[in-house]
Amino acid sequence: MPTDTLEPLATITLTAIDSRIEFTNIPQTFKHLKVVMHVGSQSQVFNTVFINGDTDVTKQPFALLEGASGGVTTTGGASTAGWITATNSTFGLTELEFLDYTSTSKFKTIQVRNCVYGSTGAAYQATQWETTSAITSISLGPTGSNYLAGSQISLYGIAG
């Protein structure tokens, strides 16, 4: 018997600029989490995601495949860490999926799909949080910048 699956948990809509947004007390009753960001930032910068308040970005290696006006490029490796794809003033769309976020036997994998007008273009990114703790909070912010007023970020729980 199919189970109702996708449940909106929270939405944050900024009425003024803000350097970070955070979802706390995330329920542990789902299998995956999805964050949908329709955001702009004051300048074109990379974003950071801090999980459970952990700001040690060296535990967040990523692999990036990115297409823009200059062609398709890729970046990765053990020392390539610490940010998710870029935002700028044009209100791009980013989706993040946190698979098996309550598992205590796996590092957390984060699938990032991003579309921003401008030099960063469209991107797919696989990121890890190299910790086996269950995810209870997620904080997002543009590095050294602010999200614009009107930015909207939603959190969904996905049953499994």
Added chain:
Amino acid sequence: MPNKSLSRSGLLTYQKYSSLLAGNNPYFPFSSDYALLASTELASPQAEVTFSNLGDFAADYDHLQIKASTRSVLTDGGVSGLYMRFNGEASGTNYWWHRLYGQNSVTVNGSSGDSLIVAGITVKSAAPANIFSGSVIDIFDAYDTSKKQVVRGFTGMAGATWYAGQHTGGWNSTSALSSITLLTDNNFTANCSFYLYGWKAS
């Protein structure tokens, strides 16, 4: 959502409402257009995972999606594939696939006649413990027998061994979909997890 307090409702103020909602916003019981159809998490190494009896969902769902966290028991370096077959067809050249991926450099390759679809990747056990590759794979119009099956996968992992890719593939058949089999080279490790979701038809 919070209900309005009794002090502002008709019980204490004798205010009359023409609606049973009495000034409250309507509550819509949650109804998802996106539903979990099946899932499994491996308790021990296993060569493949099959979601079967998929015809049971044909009346209610248009598109299917698989989310998978996978790791291979193979201990040599690099990554293995996350392969897909339909309806148990394991031989011949009836599948095609292509991929655009980054792994040290950008590569595009594929096959137009294969015995499986390379729908994603599976990290091997040479990677540090607890690392699993992640894949999200969509199967569009899965039950439309006027179209051949087409899939798209976003797949990757990070660290010393890294990979970020978009895969596409298909099955040269218009047969009604009955099963999906996921496999890798050798076995999946314990704790690999597989979830099958359906997007409801309008």
